[in-house]
Amino acid sequence: MLPFLLKRLFQALIVMLVVALVAFSLFRYVGDPINNMVGEEVGNEYRQQLREELGLSDPILVQFTSFVQRIAVGDFGVSFRNAVPVSELLMERLPATLELVMCATILALLIGIPFGVYSGIHRRGLLTGIVQVVSLAGLSLPSFVVGILLILLFSVQLGWLPSYGRGEVVKLGDWSTGLLTLSGLKSLILPSITLGLFQMTLIMRLVRAEMLEVLRTDYIKFSRARGLSDKVIHFKLALKNTLIPVVTIMGLQIGSLIAFAIVTETVFQWPGMGLLFIQAINFGDVPVMACYLVLISLMFVAINLIVDLLYYAIDPRLDWNSAAAGGHAK
């Protein structure tokens, strides 16, 4: 296992460096943060002086090398927009995003898997038909439309749930959670549904497809012949085998949920990293953008590593040496 892990860590480092380099080159096209930082009446000489002080007039490679050097010692720089160290900013917003993603994922799994199994077992039927239609809608509707519709229905018309923000949060050390207050829980509902809807429907259809395929295999037929109960067949034997693709997809999806919950966070004014990122883009806040992208690539790499490790937990037949296998065990 150790050589496997080391190889993966080395690959991770390369991925992150490449992401950082590409991100950096792109920043030349996001506009000049200096204009957003100073008032309109400020003269050109002052702007130029500021530009030089912040190192923004150095060539890209110089800026990039100094960036990598600073990151290596943990100095992520200071945000142009609110003069706060970037690491502090990201850490402050991380709990909000992670909590939202966690709730969205749990919702997606809790609803997606059972419904997927049901529609896989009962291939034709009213409930299955409804599930299929709803899942198609969930896959096709963009998340901001879903978010706005939910707000219109539940906040404006019915007044049951809040339309923005996180509600009251409780600080437990460095972490802030909304799960311990009523307003926090109420605020989590609509954004989680919005964020998780795509995942939910994806899992539903995926599990259904996998179940359909698994239920046709020989060993299921033989288990039936042996007289095992339906419950044992469906949930102990068949479901386990459908889980590998689900785990792969969820792994990829969680990474992108964390990285790009931007739309949902903007619609619900959720104070997470996604909203921070879009604000940084609009402002041209280069330090925040650069660190955010490096952090995200780290997260993707870590999650995919965990996913690969999970394969071995699910399917004991897989071998360490065929690393990054993925796919179906038959």
Next chain:
Amino acid sequence: MKRLKSSLAVALSVAAFAPVANAKDLRWSHSADITSMDPNAHYSTINGSFLGNVYESLVRYDKQMKLEPALATSWERIDENTWRFKLREGVRFHNGNPFTADDVVATLLRASEENSAYRPATFWIADVKKVDEYTVDVLSTKPHATALNDLSGVFIMDKEWLTEHGALKSANMAKGEKSYVSDNANGTGPFKLVQRRPDVETHLTVNPDWWDKAEHGITNVFYRPITSGSTRVSALLSGEIDLITPAPLQDEARLNQADGIKALAGNNTRFYMLNFNVAAPELKDSNIKGKNPLASVKVRQALYQAIDFKLLTSKIMRGTSKPSAAFVAPEVQGYGSRLEQPPASYDVNAAKSLLAEAGYPDGFELGLECPNEGYVNGEQMCQAVAAMWGKIGVKTKLTITPYSNYAKRVLSKELDVFLNAWANTPQLDAFSLLNNVIRTGGTWNPGGYSNSKIDALIGQVQAEQNMERRIDLIVDTLAAYQQDFGGISLFTEPFVWGMKKNLDIIPAADGRVRLYWAKLN
């Protein structure tokens, strides 16, 4: 485990006593958060607007947008470089410290030093001297006619408080500097800061010892930025927010129809115009090589006459603005009603013949660049203008970019024609436009417009101390700019505020939300 238990206890108590919005609380949502509680940290309208409720300046604007006494009760000009202010007695800061001349001296020096981001309003200050406990002299480097206007934007801070927290020197946010003052406030204004959570909520409470008569009836203010326009409107409609600034223009009717909600529309001093690149030897996005068509006044006039301003304002701006040829809003000093006389009329045929006279009978290609945000319906307006210019044979290539990118490209002198807006705040004096946009070498004159006659007039404006003569000179300058078609004047920016029906608030032309002018019934 112990920590978890006590945190749970805190959580339950917070949940139990969670602030329920009672009738005297105002929950206000703007599209962006303020960047700092330090009034000198960032020269921005939203900071000025919000902080104007916590801090105060020597003079302030009244409901007719004229200057009136605030922390200074009277003033006189002792000589051409010295303004003497008599300060209001019996005023206290939120922490109880008395307001005296020392505070004014310390604040003005802090706002005018080299590192201060507020220098554009205070560059003219040479020194500030305390004459006695309640009298201060402000000395300028050169005679400065708009000293009062500039000072209306400088908020006075408590010297002892600044010294106590090591913040006597200002921290420049642009350089990443932060100080105690960025997150804490101690002013003389009608509201004091309770808690600030950046990007989430800033909580103010009423200052019971305010020197002025408080008629607003507000006890607490909760400022919660919501970036998405539709979410902000939904929050108002669902009752979670009491005041939103701004509301998207298209939602005005919907807000008025909703129960218990109303919308207030107005125009602020931000004036939209199109500026030309006249100095470049060749235009970047044009097929004409070797010369610049925009350098010819006939071409510029043709472009002016091709635009149907009435159509723009009635259809694109949905009637929320009226066309104006004045380049500045009526509330701005330097506005003259004779500027409303358009220098030319809408006439497509005249435009075509002017182009032919200038040597472009078949028209030419031109680039127009506009930002996709930061301007109300800016994108649609530019599309309309591009189409109108196409009618006279000027094939316009329209580019829409995000605001940060756009601002960079404007200032790098790359654009042929671009959309610009100028508010002239907080001074409400047109010299700001003259000096930055029209004058040769102005920061926001990347098009290189240069007219020696106009430059001479601007120099006269700067030196003129008699207010009436000065305003006449400004009107003359703007008229000359107008006749020379240095830019195309469009209209003032419309805005809509949405609020609960029981809130009466006066939308000021400078776009600032003055909660002490509001009344919560």
